[in-house]
Amino acid sequence: MRTVRLLAASAALATLAGCQMAGPGSGPVVRAPSGVEGDWVGTDGVAVSRFSNGAFETYARDTGNKLAQGSYTMRDSRTIDITLTSLIRQTTSSVACSMATPSQLNCTSSTGNQFVLVRRSGVS
Structure with a gap:
C-alpha cells in the first residue's frame, strides 16, 4: 500500500514539475x-x-498585394537559398542570402543584383 502511495505521489510531482507559474508582475514572454x-x-x-x-x-507595403512566392532552404546556419516566382513578370529566379547579423540579410540574385533585408520590428 505504501508503495502505491509513493508511486502516486511521484507521478503527481512529475506532472506538477512540468507546470510553471509566473511570479507576481511578470508580463507576457516574447520569444x-x-x-x-x-x-x-x-x-x-x-x-x-x-x-x-x-x-x-x-508583399508590397503600400497595397499588400503579393509580388512573389516560392520556397527557401538553409544551406548552412548563415546562408539561405531562395527560389521564387515573380507574380508580376511570371519569371522564376534564385537568390542567396547571408545572415550578416540576426537582423540583417545580405542578398544576391542569380542575375547579380544585391539588396539588403532587415528584420521587421514587432511581431514576426
Missing part, C-alpha cells in the same frame, strides 16, 4: 526571433518578405 523565420523589409521600404516553414512570400 526572440531565431533563424530566418519571420518578416523582413527591404531597405528601400517597398516590400515585406516573409519566411515561414520553408515558404517565401513578398
